[in-house]
Amino acid sequence: MEALKVRLNNKTLSVLSLYPEWLTMVNQAIDKPQFGIHYIPRVIEVFDQYGLLTGRINSSLSYESTRNLEQESEFIAWLLDGELAVLYVGSELVVNRLQILAIAFGELL
Numbered sequence: 001m002e003a004l005k006v007r008l009n010n011k012t013l014s015v016l017s018l019y020p021e022w023l024t025m026v027n028q029a030i031d032k033p034q035f036g037i038h039y040i041p042r043v044i045e046v047f048d049q050y051g052l053l054t055g056r057i058n059s060s061l062s063y064e065s066t067r068n069l070e071q072e073s074e075f076i077a078w079l080l081d082g083e084l085a086v087l088y089v090g091s092e093l094v095v096n097r098l099q100i101l102a103i104a105f106g107e108l109l
Contacts, residue, residue, distance in 0.1 A: 048073035
C-alpha cells in the first residue's frame, strides 16, 4: 500500500486502502494548490467506490448513474476537470482543495 501524506483515522484508512487508485489520487492532490477563487470548472464529476454518481459539463449538460439501495457509498470524491478536489470518508474530510472557495462564499453570505 502506498504511504499516505495525510494522517487519517483507522476507519478512513481501512476504507481507502481497498482502493489504491484513490490513495494515489489523494497523495497527488495533497501536493497540489487549492483551486483559485475565480476558477470555473468545465467538468464536475462525483464518484464513489462503484464509479460515477453524477456529473455536469459546462453548466448545461448533466448526467447521473442509477444505483441500488444496497450500494452505499464508502467515500465520495469530487473531480473538477479530472483533478481531485474533495474526498471524504464518512464525516472525515481527506482532501479539500476548495477551502478558499468556501471562505470566499462564506464572506458573501
